[in-house]
Each structure stands twice: as C-alpha cells, then as structure tokens.
Amino acid sequence: MVEMAEKMEVDTPETTQSETPEGVPNLPSALDIPDIVDDGAIIAENSWAIVQMPSDNTKLVQFKANSVVNLGKFGSFHAKDLFGYPFDMPYEVYGDKQVRPASMNIYALDAFDLETEEGTTNKDLVDRREAQKLSQVEIEQMKADSLKGQVPVENLIKTIVENSETFDKKTEFSKAKYIKRKQKKFSKVFTPRRPSARGLCEHFFKDNPRRICELRVDTLSQILTTGNVRSGARYLIVDEAGGLLTCALVERMQGRGEILQLHDHETNNVDLIKHLNLPPSIHNVLKSLPWTRLTPNDDEDMENMLIRTTDETRLDRLRHRILTTRAKRALLYAGGFDGLFIISQYDIKEIIETLSPYLAGSRPVVVYSPYKETMLESFLHLRNSRDFVNAQLTESWIREYQLPTAASGTHPLMRMSGSGGYILSAIRVIDCETHAATARRVRVKNGKVAEVKSTGEEGVEQEHA
C-alpha cells in the first residue's frame, strides 16, 4: 500500500510532453505500462481529490505535503495526515485540524427508528417552529465535545433528534429532511473522492458547467460507448470542453494507444487532465497539433528563415519544434484513426469534412454540443453523405430517485437537470464506387492533394505541391 502511494507523482501534461531535443523526435508511445487501477486508489503527496462535504457540495483539492485543507464551516485538516489512506471512503475532522477514518455509523443515521407511519400528516405542523428540550448551551457543549473527538457526531445528532418535541409528529418525509439538516449542521464527515473523468464531470457540471461545455455524465458515458473507446486504439479529438473528453479517453486507454488533438492557439488547453493523478507515462498517448499547422507554415521553413540568434541551444530547440510539428502532421496525414471526437464552437460540418478523411473505415465520428441547432446541418450532411452511415442525433435523459432508504417515500428527485447536451454520430464507410480500392485521394482544404495509401498497415504520406 505504502509503496504504491509513494510511486504517485502529480504531473501536468505540459512537462510530460517535452521530448528529447536531439534529431527527429520519437513520438513516445507507452506500450508496457503497469496496471494502474490499484495504484491510484491511495492518497499520496500532491494527489488531487474531489472532496465531497457533508453538504454534498464538492471541492477540487490538491493534497500538498504542507497544506491545510479548508472545508469552510466543516472544518480544516492537515493534508499529509491522509497520505497512505484510500480515496472514496469517509473521514472525519476532529480536534485541532486532525482527521481520521469516520465511523461507519454515520451511514446508519438516516434510517434509525424511522419506521413508516402512514397515518401521520403534516396538516397541523405547518408554520410551527421546532421545539427542542435541550438548551442552546447544552447543544454547544456537545458540539465542542464532538469537535474534540469525545462524542461521535452520530451520537450528537441522535441526541438532538430524540430531544425534539415535534419530531414524532412529523411525516416520514419531514423526519428525513430534519435529520439531513442536522447532519449538514453538525457532521464533519467528508469523502475525498479519487478524481476520474466521471468525478470531474459531476463536479464541474454542478460547480461550473460552462468550463466543460455543460457536458453531463450520462452524455459523456454515451460518447465513450458510441465512439467504441478502448485501450490500444488511436483517436483524433477536438476538445473544447477544458479537456474533459480527453480525460475520459486517457482513462479508458490507460497508456496504450494514441490521441491526436487538434486545437486553437499554439498550446492546447486540456487543463483538467492534471487532476487525474496519472503517472507521467500515461500522458505519452497525447499529442497535439494546432489547426493553423495542418499545413506547413512559413515558420517551419528553417532554410529561408531570418534567424537572429546564434545560441546553439536555442537553435536546437527551434529545430526540434519544427521536426516535432512535422512528425505530428505526418501522423495525421497517415490517417487510419479509430475514432473522431469533436466538442467545438466552430462549424461542425467543416471540422468533419476536414478530419473525416483520416478516419479508418467503419470507425465512428462522435460530436457533442450543448445546442442541438449547431449540429442540425451536420446531421443532414452525414445522413446524405456517401462516406457515412447510421447518422444519429440523440439527447440523453437521466433521472435520479429518492429511495426508501432515506426513510421517506420513493419518488424521482424534485429537481433535475434540464439538459445534458446532444450527441451527433455516424460511422465512416468506404464507398467503393467513389474510392479506389487501394488508394484514396484526400482533398485538403487549400487545394493540395494528399494521397494516402491504405494497402499496408502503414499509411504513407505523399505530398504534392
């Protein structure tokens, strides 16, 4: 357990993407990554966690060696005290910024002596204030004891409930609500969840949905299945959802395969990936190429370039950058990708037209957007195209229930998410009447034609000016 924890290091994509600066860089592909499912289950120095608080709100936190994690009114604790403990189980803040695994009794609370009494109604309880036998002083004393770790939180709450004069007259529903309220008020139990694409999706969908293009977890799950995402495959991706979709792909690939990202600007904004606590090797599957470099730019023309420096180190870096860019472009032109994933504010139809030639036959294109209207034209395009079959436009719908375990009746939650976005998908096909069997001519936007041989396992790029 300890060894595993010590192996963990947090690393951002920026640092892991730097390659050896000599000659044509080998784009690293990590094939023999150890099974990391178990490794990540333990909290280590610099681990990120999605901390779920008693209020059910979540907070994205990095556990640094010297940091004190502040949960607001729920208290604070020294991060290092959790190193070596598992993620995803409840811990309790007590005493002076101390922390320990929480008693399992906290979960028993919501059911205790709440047998069903159907007769009780809330008719006569409206507008009546709660009557409590304990004095405020007594309650404060118990709170202090609980904080010091002398009284378990569940006992505190149980005592308060038992001393409520109105509690018995409440309906089941009101009782459950009452306990939940007290729990939120007194409990200092939190769960540091191990970040995953799902966890990040749930966290940001609540906390800052715009950051992830309002992509909801069920919709994300549909994208992965529709795209047949698996370890060892090679994907093309345009991810303007902060990197959430990239996170999901990386997680399902676990270091095997390849992801080529097309993006705006010179650097790729897939910030969220740093929260996944992945070993650096995992990041090797990720490569990125800006849209503006799909064809060679003048600044890659080293021979005719005005160079003001004579510093060899800088010149090496320049050479390296140019060669890396060329290698990535060659990777794209080689084609034969196993899936194309798009979340973008740009015209979806143009992106599909530009990138679908690089998809292998019978591979899916999957597009997500929070606005259906932005995909309607592309849907018609895919449905009418000879290059695609099975075009579909869907919306995922999800409903969560309140369950009888919460000591009141069973029904769907009274509030739900209105929308989790829309998915457009289709499967790339090879229409033999328009495509030669052995080679297919790929029309690139600026009029150049790249011929891609698809007879062997290796796509060979042959560029004609």
Next chain:
Amino acid sequence: MVEMAEKMEVDTPETTQSETPEGVPNLPSALDIPDIVDDGAIIAENSWAIVQMPSDNTKLVQFKANSVVNLGKFGSFHAKDLFGYPFDMPYEVYGDKQVRPASMNIYALDAFDLETEEGTTNKDLVDRREAQKLSQVEIEQMKADSLKGQVPVENLIKTIVENSETFDKKTEFSKAKYIKRKQKKFSKVFTPRRPSARGLCEHFFKDNPRRICELRVDTLSQILTTGNVRSGARYLIVDEAGGLLTCALVERMQGRGEILQLHDHETNNVDLIKHLNLPPSIHNVLKSLPWTRLTPNDDEDMENMLIRTTDETRLDRLRHRILTTRAKRALLYAGGFDGLFIISQYDIKEIIETLSPYLAGSRPVVVYSPYKETMLESFLHLRNSRDFVNAQLTESWIREYQLPTAASGTHPLMRMSGSGGYILSAIRVIDCETHAATARRVRVKNGKVAEVKSTGEEGVEQEHA
C-alpha cells in the same frame, strides 16, 4: 334519459353557421344554453363515438339508424341497438350482430389468481412454444358458444389459461402478457367513448397525428390552461390542426362567449368539430374570417361590381355574404379579445404582430408547434417586446405507467411518445409610455390606422382611409 337522447342531433359547422339572409345579420350569440353536460352522455341516433376495441385501438364511428358498425375481427353490430345507452361503458358483441352491456367481470380478468411469485424466472422458458391441454376443436367450440352468448368471454379466457401447461412457469410479467393476448384474441368487448376534444386528440394522435399537427393531449391541456380558457370569454384563433383546438375551446365554453377564427381559403377547415355531438346552438359561438378579408376586397364593393344575375335570391345571398364579412371584420377591429391561440404553418411572428393589437390587456397569446425551431424567432420577439411579458417556451412531457393491477410489476411503459410539441406563450401588456391611456393606435399592415377606443366596455371601430 330517453328525452335527452332524442334531443341529440348531429350537425356540422357548415350548416349551423348559415345565418338569416335578411339585412345586416345579427351574429348570433347564445347566452342561455341549457346545461349540456348530461345530455351528451347518452348515445343517440347519429351520435359519433370513439369506439375502443379489445385491441385498445380506437375507431371514430357514427351511429346511424340503419348502420351496422363493423369492428373488424371483433365482430359487428346494429348501431341502433345502442341508442339510449350511455357512452363510456363496456358493451359486448354477441350472436348475430347483437350487442349488450358487458359483464363487469371482464375487468376482473387481468388479476385473477395471479399472486406474485418472485422466485419464478423466465430463464428456461425462452423459445418454448405454448402447451395447451385443450384441443383446437374444443377451443373453436367454446368460441362459437361465446359468440352466441352462451359462454361469457371471461369464462372462455379463464378456461384457456387454466389449461395452459406453461402458464404456471411464466413470470408475472409473462402471465399478464399472456392473458392480455388471449383477451385481445377472444374478447368482443368494446367501449363507445363519447367524443371530446381530449378523446379526439388521443384518437388522432395514435391514428393520424399529422391531421392534428401532432398535438398531444397533455400539450393540449397546457394550452387551455395557459390561455385561461373559460365559458363566456372571447377568443381569436388560428387553428390549422383540423379544428382540434377549436373543439377544445368550444367544449370549455359550452355555448357562451365568442370564437373568431382566422383562416386560409374562403371556408374554414375545422372538420373535427362535427364529431363532438354538439347541439347546433353551440356552434353559434364560432365565427370565421379568411386572412384575405382582413381588409375589404373588391368583391365586397357591391356598387361597382359587375353583376350578371338578376335573381333576387342570389342577390340577397350576395348582399348577406358581404354584410356578414363586414360584420366579422368589425368584430375583429373592435378588439378586446381575451386570448389569441395560434397553430399555423405560417410565420408565427407575422401572425402575432398582425393579431396581437386586438388582444385586450393582460390577455395571453398561446402558440403551438410541433417544431420548436419555427417559434424561436417569435420567442425572442415576445421577450424583447414592450407589448408582452412572461414569454415562455415549453415542452410538455408525459409518462404512463404499467401498474401492479396488471398483475406484474410497476414500471413506466416500455414505449412512450417522443414528442407532444412545443408551446410558446406570453401575456399582452399596455406600456403607458407608448400607448395613450384612453385610445391606442393600432397599426394595420397595409398602412391604415384603426383607432380603438378602450374607455368604455364597447370597442368602437373608426376606420380612416
């Protein structure tokens, strides 16, 4: 009961809308209509009914004195045998085209000895054909007896179920399905439902949704509430849903109030209304005006018209038609309507702009469309307009459940309607900064200005050339 039944006469809007041909016609308004709720509950000669068959399919049928109603494989019967009986209860076909009230036992069928046995699974029953102890000859004999009325249908089905060797091994769900299937096969029980806007909506939504613009019953119900539809009010309506919305308004007004319909062509297509079995007087609330006659046409200029006939009867009809049209137009221009309802393939924004000046203050405009996209521009218009508040665009969602009374588990139906359309609504307001307090200038499309005094209870039309 008998008297009520005899009072019933079926009448189509075409015949009821003809007015007395002398002079300026009084647009009839029926104020003292007797309560017709009870009258319509009995089947009479020429009544229309929505006949619900054992298959749960429905059929729209008129019960004429000499007609034989054919329910296809479920048999046929003489319509007149039902005259005087109530709508909405089950009847049974038997013998030679005979019919009688069905035994209530038919409803008990779906539950009989189907106690819950959770242990049973369908694991080993897949692909196995049903084993029946009765021979085909025996079953045919029982069917014949049942048809002659000697064996009640529920006994027939019960016998067949009891002789099924596989029945006991079925899961609850399969048992319920089995009985339902047998019911559909042997039962000759049908329910003639009294047509209502709801019934017509349900029938056509299943049978021919295009006829009613795919308007679903829950959406229809939302329109009526959003439009504050009530007896005694005055409504403007554009109904290209075959008259379904008009039916709903007429039904909720029961002869009190006024409906002015704007429509294409010279006659108004509100065909469905004839199915409501309404007394002629009810139709008096309905008036209609074609779009092309919102301003006077040349063919209303009797003085300068080329007249080829000298037949006084025809001339009278012509005069009457012209005067009626003018009276209806005056009715529109008088304004002060209590609601504007629109189902139309035309540009919704243009219709709203044209008709909303005739809405009284604080009255709703309610638009329905099966396509949300056709209303988006209008929504933005209403939201940004100074003449409207509370603009809303909604979609109704409905879910039906299979209940434990059907002897298997409780869950939502496995198939549901995907869409019942969209509703756009807003409330007309009077912005005092742009409208004078006592008179408001109404800009009519062709540049004319109609000034509507709204100081008194009567709107007075003053047209200026």
Next chain:
Amino acid sequence: MTTTTTAGTFRAYSRHIALGDTVIAYSSPKTITYITVTADGEFCNSYGGFPHSSMIGKEWGSKMPSKTGKGFIYLLYPTPELWTLSLPHRTQILYQPDISFVTALLDLRPGVKMIEAGTGSGSFSHSIARTIAPTGHLYTFEFSRDRYEKANLEFSEHGLGDIITIQHRDVCVDGFDMSDMVDAIFLDLPAPWDALGAAKRAFKRKKVGRICCFSPCMEQVLKTCTALKELGFVEIQMYEVLLRPYDVRKVQKRSFPKLGDAKKGNAGAEKKRKAAEAVSDSDVPGGEKTSGEDHTTTLHVPLNEELITSKPQAEVRGHTSYLTFATLLPQELPVRR
C-alpha cells in the same frame, strides 16, 4: 360584444381594474405578488409605492410606474394560474402542468359537479371553478381549520361563493356525506385509500365517474391502486406530467479556422510568424500562451452570422406527483328507451 364584470374579478374577464379587484403585481417572472384594491391602500416594493387609487380604472395589463418613478409593475388580471404563482407558499401547491392534465383527464367543463379534497391553498379550486363555471359546482374539503378559514374567505372575496362550497372535515375519517351527486373527484391526500369508499358513494349512480389521486410517492400509488381495484374502479392508469422550459439565445456562428491561413497572411498568423522568425526570448516550444477566451487573433469570424439556439433550462422540476386516474362505471344501468 364585451363581457360585463360580475362581482369578483375571478368570475369573468373585465377590461378595467375596479375597487375590490384582486390585481397581480408583476415585476418579473420570479417576482409576482397579489394586491386587493382598496380605496386608500398602497402597494410597496423596493422601487417605491404604488397607490391603489391610481390603479382603479386602468386597463388590465397596464404598466404602472412607482410614485418615485424608479420602478414599475404590470397590473395583471388574476387568472387562477397567476394567482397561484403570487401566493406565498403556505403549503405545497399544485403546479400548472398537473392542474392542466388533471382537468383534461377528468373531462372538466362547464356544468361538471366535482369533489376536491384537500383544498390546500385553494390553488386548484380556483382553476376548477374557472373551468366548470357558470353551471358546475365544486365541493371542496379541508382538514386544517386554518386553511379552511383562509380559503373560505378567499372564495367569497373572489366571487366564487356560488361555484365552490368548502367544508372543514377530515374526509378520511368522516367521508364526504354525499351520494349520487358528482361527476368527478380529485384527491390530494396523504392516504387517499381511506377516502375511496366515500368517494365511490358520492359519484352519480347512473353516470360514468372519473377520479384522480395525486400522490408524490410510489408507495402511495401502489396502495391506492390496490384499493381502487378492490372497490371496482376500472381503467386504472397512472401518469406523470412535467413541463420542460427552454432558454433561447443567439450564438455567433464561428467559421472553422481555414487550413493554410497562416500562409495567406491573416493578422494572427502574421504576428506569430514574426515572433517565430525572431526566435529571441519567447522560444518555448509551442510558443505564446494565449488565454482560452481570446480567439480573435487567429480566426476568421464572418460577422453577423447568427444562429438562434435553444436549450432546456439548466435545472428544472423533476417530479411533482404521480397522477392515478380511474373510472367508475354506472352503478345502476340506465333504463333504455
């Protein structure tokens, strides 16, 4: 040609606001309250005062500035639905989608005689009265004395006294004390099964009756269905109805950054080329850090190309109640002619 005002605003539409009318003071879809117009009253909100006297004679729907001129309200006509939205939530109210659907499936229309229990805030009672007036009648029952008194007063103030009869009664214990009287029944009770026997007696014996039980929890539904079945109700059906409200907004159509644009010399690429040519200080592979929001330098965005988009509101109502409907067939077969 126009309707005349009867006693009480709620009975029929009128054109102008009169003394004693209930007025909906509408500021925004979320800020809706009600006012009863008195001779010398004044409605106040954070923008100032709105004297009742200035409301009288105004057309319904008028925009009214506050005395200070800082703000305004719209004076709306009190439809049952607006009135419901204007209520301080004394108890759980029925929402419009449920009200509408129940009204349709109980076949409510002028002339219908009906039972409602409990009355609650009277919100649905107002809707029912609107739909069954002028010839129908609503018998409504309320268990809580407070709510009974409040609703009773409101019904008469709103001119609905001849349409609605309210009684203070626990119908689960004491029933309705009605027989052979009504066409439709609506039960919003924690234990509707206790009232179903009495409900059955209240239905007209020679007519088809319709009932609806409104229950938030599945456990209640299961129990209700069993009871309905045992009492001989047929065509038991259960539904949920919800409304999904949409937000609409215009988005800029962004054209995809053209391949090879860098060569053709658009501003952004030009800038970058120069930066690259210089290779002086900012020579990190991958170059300049640009903020995620600033796309303007690298893109060709054709101006004024807009797309109207819509999407469901982020958080919507997920559940109100299960609506269980059933039919009671005539208990006496009518004599045939």
Next chain:
Amino acid sequence: MTTTTTAGTFRAYSRHIALGDTVIAYSSPKTITYITVTADGEFCNSYGGFPHSSMIGKEWGSKMPSKTGKGFIYLLYPTPELWTLSLPHRTQILYQPDISFVTALLDLRPGVKMIEAGTGSGSFSHSIARTIAPTGHLYTFEFSRDRYEKANLEFSEHGLGDIITIQHRDVCVDGFDMSDMVDAIFLDLPAPWDALGAAKRAFKRKKVGRICCFSPCMEQVLKTCTALKELGFVEIQMYEVLLRPYDVRKVQKRSFPKLGDAKKGNAGAEKKRKAAEAVSDSDVPGGEKTSGEDHTTTLHVPLNEELITSKPQAEVRGHTSYLTFATLLPQELPVRR
C-alpha cells in the same frame, strides 16, 4: 502506428477483414445482421448473395454490392454495440444508454476485475470486455445451460477467452464462490437480493467496491434497496437513463398571407375575385371548397427559404430498467504507512 490484429476481431481494431472475423452486415439502421467469415460461405439477403471470399482483404466499412448488383451491404467492424444490434433477440438485451451509464458509474476501465450475473445474450459482457481489456477480467455467470453454452462459445470465437470467464451457475442459490477478488459487480437478476450476500464477499476487502442492480420493476428496486442497506452498502442511488433520438428535416418557411394582398392582385385572390364577381353558380357563402393541403393559390411563398427543424421521434423507448447503484466501503482498513 497502426494496431495489429490479434486473434479474434473483437479484441482490437484491424484495418482489413480476415478469415474467421465477425462482420456486421449493415443494410440500414433497422437491418443489421452478423456474419462469421468462412472460406466458402455466402451471405444472402433479398438482393442476392454476398460471397465471404470477396469480403476477405476488404477494408472495414467497405460497401459491397451483391453478386446480382441489385443491392449492397456495408461490411462493418463488430463493436460490442453493433454486435448487440445484430443479435436475434434471444433474451432481453441491455440497451446502449444503460450499458454506457453503468460502465461509467461502476468506474470500469482497463484493469478492473468484475462480476456479471446473468450473462444473458452476452451483449453487456462484450462491452465490459472492451472496456476492461487488456488487463482486467470479467467473471460472468449464467443460470440457463443453453445460454451459457452459446455465450461460452461466442466469447472464445471472439477472442475474449482470456478476458472473460463464464460459469454455469444459479448465483442466487450457489453464490459466486469468490472472495476478496473484484472491484465491481453488475446484477441483472429477477431477485438480486438473493445474490447480494455472495456479492459482498466477492469484493476486494481493502478496496472500495461498486455494485449495480438492474431491475425493470419498482417492486424489485424497493426490495433491493432494503437488502443493500441491511448488508451495509452505502451511497445507494437509483437512476433511469434513456436516449431521445431526433428526426431532422428541412421545412419551407411560409410567409404569412399579406393583408390587402387581394387588392394588390396576387394570382389566388384575383381568381377568387373573378369567381365572386361572376356570382353565378358557386355562390354559397364562404365559396369554393379547397383541400386542406392546397395552400399554393392564395399564398406568397418566398422560394428557397428553408428552416432546418428537428423533433424527437414519434415513438421512443419509455423505460428499460431502474439502475440501483451502491458502494461497499473497505471491509478492512488498509494499514497506513
């Protein structure tokens, strides 16, 4: 740079069809079947024959004409989802929305050890194998001997033998005979509560475990929840997931018939005026009967103005199952460093 084909199509993507591969023969979204490619086989549909030998070496996704040239099929790669669609429905299958959501909420990924019961058609098993390969393992249990044998054969034909272990067993009676072994469990059983005790034992003792019970009926959910709670599972949550598919079509934007058009003399109004002026035979007030479809004569329709509209398909799936999830906390607290 490209993946190499391992034994069995399902294990990894390949570029070209080979002998022994499973091929999805796709004619339309509703007409999908599967073929196992043999040396001398032939696939036939109503358009004629498609010899297997001609498939070999073709790129996945190729359009293949029938021998007669009358029709064609697309030769698609067998993703677990397409394979599921191609199955004759032997038993109720799990649909893609549920499969996707369960996969996400059980945190499946390469390396996960998992239990599934029952195997059913093996449809979900294929999806699970795709997601947990190459380092994870699925233990799947099937009660029916027929289905067990069929699935067992399929798993090995599909090259999934080292990822999936299938056993013929009634887990409700005999349990899983596994302890301290798995990260996740999926139960699609009529009475999952009978298997929950064994499930609890099968979870890794020092890890957090996730379970999902798939049940169509509410009664099953209620019983499952009670059992989960009693066994100490926490964070019990229940969801439904559905997909709503949309139809898209272009509609002609129709401009509203302009007021006063009749005067300005558009064709339709002109025609009508003439008819009216004549006042000869068709002089019924209200005039000519025109069919509801024929709007062209009276309207100004600006040509080529189109609006792309979408709406949900008329009939969609309304329910598949309730998905009940729960967490089992570590049964032994790990030793801290």
